Amino acid sequence: MSERIAGLLRFLAAFLLLASPCLPAFARGDDVHPPVDPHHIDGLSLGGPIDLSANWLIKQGDDPRYADPGLDDRGWLVIKSGQPLSSYGFKDVDLVWYRTHVRIPAGEHNLALSLSRFDGSYQIFVNGVLMGASRAFPPGGLNISSSNRRYAIPDALVASGQVTIAVRAAIGRISEHGLDPAGFFDQTQLLLGTEPVLADGSTLWFFRDATSNITNLAFQLLVLMIALALALTLRSEREYLALVIFMGADFANGAIGIWTVTANIQRGDGLQLLSLSLDAAYSIAGLEFVRLVLGLRRTRWLAAYEWLLAGFVLVVVFGARHLVYFGQSGLSHSTIVLLNFITQVIFLPVRAGLPIVALWAWWRRRKPVALLLFVPLLLNAAVSYVSFGLYFLFQLHLIGTPYFGNVPIPALDVGWDEVSTFAFSVALLMFLVLRTLSLARERARIASELEAAQTVQQVLLARASQPTPGFSVESVYYPASEVGGDFFLVSPGPDGSLVAIVGDVSGKGLLAAMRVSMILGVLRREDSREPASIMRQLNEALLTQGEMGFTTACCVRIERSGNYALVNAGHICPYVSGVEIAAPPALPLGLAPDQVYVPVAGTLKPGEKLVLMSDGVVEARSAKGELYGFDRLPGLTRMPAMDIADIAQRFGQEDDITVLTIACGA
Amino acid sequence: MQNPNKVSQVELKSAQGHAITALRYTGDISSASKEPVLGTYQALDKARHTRLLLDFAKVEYLNSSGIALVIQVLMEASKSAQTVAICGLTPHFTKVFTMVGITKYATLYIDEAAALAAL
Numbered sequence: 001m002s003e004r005i006a007g008l009l010r011f012l013a014a015f016l017l018l019a020s021p022c023l024p025a026f027a028r029g030d031d032v033h034p035p036v037d038p039h040h041i042d043g044l045s046l047g048g049p050i051d052l053s054a055n056w057l058i059k060q061g062d063d064p065r066y067a068d069p070g071l072d073d074r075g076w077l078v079i080k081s082g083q084p085l086s087s088y089g090f091k092d093v094d095l096v097w098y099r100t101h102v103r104i105p106a107g108e109h110n111l112a113l114s115l116s117r118f119d120g121s122y123q124i125f126v127n128g129v130l131m132g133a134s135r136a137f138p139p140g141g142l143n144i145s146s147s148n149r150r151y152a153i154p155d156a157l158v159a160s161g162q163v164t165i166a167v168r169a170a171i172g173r174i175s176e177h178g179l180d181p182a183g184f185f186d187q188t189q190l191l192l193g194t195e196p197v198l199a200d201g202s203t204l205w206f207f208r209d210a211t212s213n214i215t216n217l218a219f220q221l222l223v224l225m226i227a228l229a230l231a232l233t234l235r236s237e238r239e240y241l242a243l244v245i246f247m248g249a250d251f252a253n254g255a256i257g258i259w260t261v262t263a264n265i266q267r268g269d270g271l272q273l274l275s276l277s278l279d280a281a282y283s284i285a286g287l288e289f290v291r292l293v294l295g296l297r298r299t300r301w302l303a304a305y306e307w308l309l310a311g312f313v314l315v316v317v318f319g320a321r322h323l324v325y326f327g328q329s330g331l332s333h334s335t336i337v338l339l340n341f342i343t344q345v346i347f348l349p350v351r352a353g354l355p356i357v358a359l360w361a362w363w364r365r366r367k368p369v370a371l372l373l374f375v376p377l378l379l380n381a382a383v384s385y386v387s388f389g390l391y392f393l394f395q396l397h398l399i400g401t402p403y404f405g406n407v408p409i410p411a412l413d414v415g416w417d418e419v420s421t422f423a424f425s426v427a428l429l430m431f432l433v434l435r436t437l438s439l440a441r442e443r444a445r446i447a448s449e450l451e452a453a454q455t456v457q458q459v460l461l462a463r464a465s466q467p468t469p470g471f472s473v474e475s476v477y478y479p480a481s482e483v484g485g486d487f488f489l490v491s492p493g494p495d496g497s498l499v500a501i502v503g504d505v506s507g508k509g510l511l512a513a514m515r516v517s518m519i520l521g522v523l524r525r526e527d528s529r530e531p532a533s534i535m536r537q538l539n540e541a542l543l544t545q546g547e548m549g550f551t552t553a554c555c556v557r558i559e560r561s562g563n564y565a566l567v568n569a570g571h572i573c574p575y576v577s578g579v580e581i582a583a584p585p586a587l588p589l590g591l592a593p594d595q596v597y598v599p600v601a602g603t604l605k606p607g608e609k610l611v612l613m614s615d616g617v618v619e620a621r622s623a624k625g626e627l628y629g630f631d632r633l634p635g636l637t638r639m640p641a642m643d644i645a646d647i648a649q650r651f652g653q654e655d656d657i658t659v660l661t662i663a664c665g666a
Numbered sequence: 667m668q669n670p671n672k673v674s675q676v677e678l679k680s681a682q683g684h685a686i687t688a689l690r691y692t693g694d695i696s697s698a699s700k701e702p703v704l705g706t707y708q709a710l711d712k713a714r715h716t717r718l719l720l721d722f723a724k725v726e727y728l729n730s731s732g733i734a735l736v737i738q739v740l741m742e743a744s745k746s747a748q749t750v751a752i753c754g755l756t757p758h759f760t761k762v763f764t765m766v767g768i769t770k771y772a773t774l775y776i777d778e779a780a781a782l783a784a785l
Contacts, residue, residue, distance in 0.1 A: 506730040507697060550734050552766065570766035587767040591737060615730065618758075625726075629758050655729070 033189070038078060038100040043163075049114070049193030049201060052165065053081055056098040056184055060090055062168070066097040067125040069164035073099050082186035082401045084394075094138075098167040098184060102192060106161035112195040113165070114202060116148040116209075117188045120171035127157050127164055138170045148202050148209075152195055163192070186401065206262060208413040213258050216418055219425045220251045226432055234439070239292035243432075245285035249278040280310045283350045290354050293373055293435075294361040305349070312346055351384040372434060376427035383420045450510060454479075470560045471498050471662055472609075474641035478616070478649055478657040485512030486614045486656035489523050496560045499529050502612040502660050503553030503571065503589075515542075519551065531555040531567040532597045535589065539569070542590030550588035554612055562604040562664045567597040572618060575611045575637035576604065609663040611637040616657035617648040628652075673702040675710075678719070678778075680785040687715040688778065692724040695732030703735040712746040719781050720772070723754025733766060740771035753781040 033054035043050045057076035065071055076099065077088060085093055104111075113124060113131060123133040131151040167190075171182040184190075191198060224247040231240035253275055260271070284306045291298060355377040362370035387402075394402035407414040473490055485505040492498050501523065505512045522541045526534055534555050542551055554574060556566035566574060566581065570588030573580050584598045604610055617636070620628040628651050636644055641659040648657050672693055678686040689706060707718075720736070722728070728736075743750045753775040755763060760774055768774075775781035 504730065506734045550730075550737065552730070568765075572765065585764055585767040585769055587737065587770070588734075591734075592741065615762075619729075621727075627758055630761055 033081070033186075035080075036100070039074070041100060041102040043102045043104040043192065049191040049197060050102065052100050052102065052190045052192055053184060053188055055080055056100055056167075058085075058088075058099075059097050060093060060095070062095040062097070066099070067128050067130075067166045067168070069127045069162070071099075081184035081188060084402065085182060093171055093182070096169050096171065096183060098169060100165050102163040102165065104158065104161050104163055104192075107159060108161070109155040110195050111153045111155075111158060111192065112198045113151045113153065114148065114191040114193070114198040115151070115189070117185075118169075118190075119182050119185055119188065120169050122170075122183075123168040124151060125166040125168070126153050127162075128166075129154075129157055148206065150195075150198055150202055165190075165192075187406065210258060210262060212414040212418045212422075213254065216421050216425065217251065217254045217258060219422060219429075220247060220254060223247055223425050223429050223432070224251050226429065230432065230436060237292075237439070239289050242285045242289040242292055245281055246289050249282035249285065253278045253282070283309050283347070286350060286354065290357060290373065290377070294358065294367065294370055296357075296361070308346065309350070312343075352381050352388065355381050369435065369438075372431055376424050376431055379420055379427050380424040382423075383417045386416070454513075468492050468498055470496055471558070471664060473498075473500070473663075474659075474661045476641045476645035476657070476659045478645055478653065480616070480653055480656050481508055484508075484656035485516060486616065486658040487516045487519055488612070488658055488660050489520060490660070490662075491523075491529075493529050495529075497529060497557055498662065499531070499534070499555070499557045500612065500660060500662055501534070501553055501555040502614060502658055503551055504614045504616075504656070504658075505551045506588075508655075515545070515551070518545070529557055530599075531557050531565055532599050535567050535569055535597045536595070539589045539595055540593070543593055545590065550590050552588045552615070554583075556610065556612065556662075558604060558610070558662060558664070560664065562606070562608075563601070564604055564610065565599040565601045567599050569595070569597060572613055572615055574613075575633060576602070577608050578634040578638050580633070581610075604662075604664055606664065609661045611641075611644070612660040612662075613637075613644065614656060614658040616653065616655040617644065617659065619655055620648040620651040620657070621654050622652045673706045675706065678782060680717070681783045682785065684717050684785060686717045686719050686782065686785055688719040688721055690721040690724065694727040694729075695722075695725055695735065696727075696729050697731035697735075699732055699735060703732070704738055707739045707742070712748060716748050717785060718743060718748055718750045719778065719785070720750065720752045721754045721778055722752065722759070723777065725754070728759055728762075733762065733768075736763075737766065737768065737771075740768060744771050749785070751775055751781045751785055753778050 033051050035054045036052060038052075038055050038057045041050065041052065056079055057073050058079050059066065059073070059076050079085070079088055085096070090096075113126070115122075115124065118134070121134045121137040123137065124131050131153065132149065134149075167184075169183045191201065193201070224244065227240055227243040227247055230237070231244050234240055256271065256275055256278075287302070287306060287309075288298075291302065355374055358370045358374040358377050361367055362374065390399065391402040393399045407416060407419055468490060469492065471492075475488060475490070477484070477486060477488070479486070485508055486503070487505070488500070488502045490498065490500045503519065505515045505519070507515075519538065519542070522538055523534070526537055528534055528537070535553065538551075538553065550570070552569060552571035554566060554568045554571040556564055556574065558564040566583060567586070568583035569586050573583055575581065581600060581602060583600045586597055587595060589595075618628055618630055618633065622628075628648060636647060639647070641661045645657050645659045672691070674690045674692075676688045676690060678688050680686050687710065691702065695703060710718075720739070740750055750772040751774075752763065752768070752772045754777060755774060763769070763774060773784070775784060
């Protein structure tokens with residue numbers, strides 16, 4: 001097993017190494033900012049802003065003298081800002097100082113510094129004087145990522161032309177290991193230039209930075225609205241509700257991100273906790289969406305994993321980050337590395353596992369919807385795959401930086417993650433359209449089948465009402481849905497007798513309708529005209545079906561003289577002149593073999609009628625939940641069949657209603 | 667709107683000192699109640715739970731598919747030589763249960779106290 005895993009890892013490493021030339025320049029460790037020598041940057045020809053971001057003198061620790069322009073920093077280490085600090089041997093980094101020296105023309109005026117995307121808290125000094133700081137600095141809080149800020153430099157401070165810039169930085173300990181950026185990283189930019197030019201640059205920076213985010217947010221809102229409409233329309237399809245939560249959480253987090261960046265707002269504990277809670281909702285709803293679309297069971301393991309995600313995000317991640325960022329934890333280096341590793345492992349199934357689940361579902365179950373879902377999931381996870389791959393290669397010292405840079409578009413600042421998010425939204429929208437079309441087609445097919453079944457049933461029941469010489473028969477049948485589970489049959493015999501049966505199949509819909517068709521077929525083929533024999537045959541026929549459910553029925557044979565014999569299999573007893581004809585209780589049909597049905601005999605006097613009905617009459621339920629019940633039947637059954645059925649229907653039809661009345665004499 | 671069916675299992679003693687396993691149902695019993703009605707019964711150890719009391723006092727509605735499930739429980743209990751009593755039915759459903767022949771397999775009682783006194 002271990003050999004297999006080792007083989008797999010070797011294959012993965014080889015694949016990523018071969019693929020590395022195809023990666024963006026940032027990921028290959030190429031220079032994003034022009035390299036500079038932080039001992040001496042030549043700014044004498046200050047035609048435009050100077051980019052100071054690429055290289056820095058650095059020292060771990062904290063000393064106010066590090067801001068002093070006269071400090072001898074020749075022994076400080078020179079770093080490249082795209083490299084994780086761990087690659088320079090730094091450990092347990094809480095506070096670090098960056099320095100750089102720039103030579104500008106003497107007497108230059110109206111200068112400023114522009115700093116964007118610094119990861120952590122900072123204080124920035126020019127020639128030993130504090131120019132500005134991030135909104136929070138430990139122990140009063142820690143910036144996670146700052147937006148664009150500009151600091152004006154007093155003319156007198158740089159009159160000599162010699163400028164020493166020092167940055168005191170507090171960064172999270174987790175960051176030093178490469179999975180998260182820290183301090184100056186490849187996307188951080190520090191520019192020195194004239195104030196008006198940098199002001200224009202700041203406006204442009206917001207445009208460059210926010211355009212793609214706002215575009216993504218607008219597209220996410222569109223998908224969210226469509227998902228909401230589907231969730232409200234197709235309430236039984238719960239995956240759309242999960243999708244609403246999934247997209248809603250993502251949208252809210254994106255909106256918070258844009259708001260904090262554009263308004264230059266420091267994320268406090270409350271906002272950070274809200275963002276993490278949205279992350280948890282996003283992850284759990286995403287899992288549920290995929291599970292519901294793929295028709296997978298919510299196993300105990302999955303439920304436990306979802307609880308773990310919620311608990312871990314809210315307690316461990318927030319708690320640990322809070323402690324680490326504020327530098328109050330005293331957590332050891334190895335504990336932080338372990339926490340970081342556990343975080344990655346716990347989120348791996350959500351970030352990278354969902355496309356694999358979809359692919360597995362397609363491979364094992366051949367569900368086209370799984371393949372359809374695989375595409376957006378893969379696009380969503382693509383950045384995670386590449387990020388993990390880069391981190392893996394970086395740890396093997398095969399590439400210079402594990403960070404994922406921007407798309408090389410000159411006009412806009414677009415991250416590969418944003419491209420992935422956009423592609424995911426488009427693919428998800430396509431998925432929704434195709435799936436909704438498929439569901440609509442499926443529903444149309446079912447509706448068409450139900451319509452066909454309804455037609456068949458109507459034909460069968462119409463044939464059930466044959467001419468009945470010597471008897472006056474009325475029948476009413478009100479199905480509760482397109483097709484019903486009630487049935488009746490009236491069959492005049494050559495001897496002048498009449499056999500009538502009224503029954504009810506448990507359940508509704510197509511299955512009940514098919515069973516009714518089968519029963520009517522059996523009854524038509526039945527030669528016997530004895531109710532007990534008919535019921536036995538029907539019971540045997542239904543037992544062969546082997547499905548759950550039962551059929552109640554009452555069968556009666558009436559002579560022209562008015563003498564009748566009836567048997568009842570769990571059905572509502574018939575009524576004559578408002579009086580119930582009690583029959584011995586018997587199990588419904590289709591439940592147990594060898595049932596004995598004991599007939600009850602009686603005589604229908606001239607002017608009397610025998611009323612057979614289904615339980616749709618007594619189980620009609622009013623809007624208040626009241627059942628029509630048995631107590632009203634003595635009065636009701638004196639009425640014509642149509643009136644009985646109409647009254648029950650108006651009371652509140654819940655089930656099929658069938659009423660059959662038989663009187664002697666045509 | 668349908669009220670989902672739930673069941674709770676309680677161990678009781680009858681007046682004569684027999685151990686009675688009461689299955690107390692709540693909500694609506696319909697075709698969706700297969701797990702609470704049939705599943706709960708089938709999960710019981712038939713050798714240990716020999717006397718059962720099905721309590722419908724808090725059941726709001728029973729349709730024909732729900733009655734089919736109850737009959738299935740009673741037939742299985744009959745095969746396993748378990749004694750089953752039913753209580754808490756409204757007069758309407760007492761009549762329906764009688765009509766469908768359930769009284770061949772179980773005795774109907776007005777409430778739990780009446781059932782425990784008789785069992």
